[in-house]
Amino acid sequence: SLILAFETSCDETSVAVIRDGRKVLANEVATQIKSHQRFGGVVPEVASRHHIEQITICLEQALQTAQVDYADLSAVAVTYGPGLVGSLLVGVTAAKTVAWAHHLPLLPVNHIAGHIYAAQFVQPIKFPAMALVVSGGHTELVWMPAENQFEIIGETRDDAVGETYDKVGRTMGLAYPAGPQVDQLAQQGQDTFAFPRAMQDEAGYDFSFSGLKSSFINRVHHAEQVHEQLSQVDLAASFQAAAVDVLVDKTVRALHEYPAQQLILAGGVAANHELRQRLASAVANQVRLVMAPAQFCGDNAAMIGAAGWMLEKHQVRADLDLNANPSLEFERIQLKKH
Ligand code: ATP
């Protein structure tokens, strides 16, 4: 199997070539972060224009890096949702064009399934598996009874954890996306602010981060008003401790109820140092934890190729009328009574 994969759901244009689902022959990623920084977040119109400019360049570069030709390919995989519709459409159109021109099967990949399948670059996924997905737009616990089955057992009721990192960082004057910088600062500070751990002790597996975000912003604004100097590193460490506490606690609890062979940590925030360490020690005696290498945590086409390989094996394919689906989501399942 040799899969050409496209990812354009947000602000990274990426094209990859993957052999047998696990070997990355090329993974070109063109990020647009600089263009969005002055707006403090992703501007959809700007994003889709950048994708249009970058997609052919990334495609040619990926094929060249991988040293393969269209004739060598077995399929084309593409993210068709969730994400920004104007961005998704660029990748979907590119993938359909290649599939049509070279008579290749088209594999429709859910972006979040892609984040989860980045785990395959470490080792093959064993089922049943549990995934903690933490990204810019999602925070959810996903139960996977078998391959290609995804059931949400809990999710955020308001903000995603990555989005919260970015907003909190913005309040501290950090550039978008602030997650990695907050992570760095937090490593030098201490948890001194006692920010709230929302829903930590509640039954079920839902999360909430808007209260944490508000407490953080209120605390910083109050300090500004009374000209109080706050320690940036302690602020970052306190925010991060609150966020990581809830994520780790809920995941550990879910593993008591669901007999997972593996726990997968996925999504952009999976690159976070404290989350990786704390989760690893918390589940050490419970389950095998698989974390994608940091370079495959953020958006990239390699992970889309890995998930596409699974679809190829299961003979799931899309027709050439495949459309982008900006609000594509896994199904939420009914929980047992607690
Ligand atoms: P989604 O995958 O839900 O559609 P997205 O694709 O925009 O959203 P990702 O690219 O998966 O999100 O992740 C980006 C997010 O990860 C940003 O919010 C960024 O700040 C955050 N992030 C990246 N590295 C770190 C880190 N080390 N610590 C905390 N957050 C991080």
Ligand code: MG
């Ligand atoms: Mg991004």
Ligand code: FE
């Ligand atoms: Fe993502």
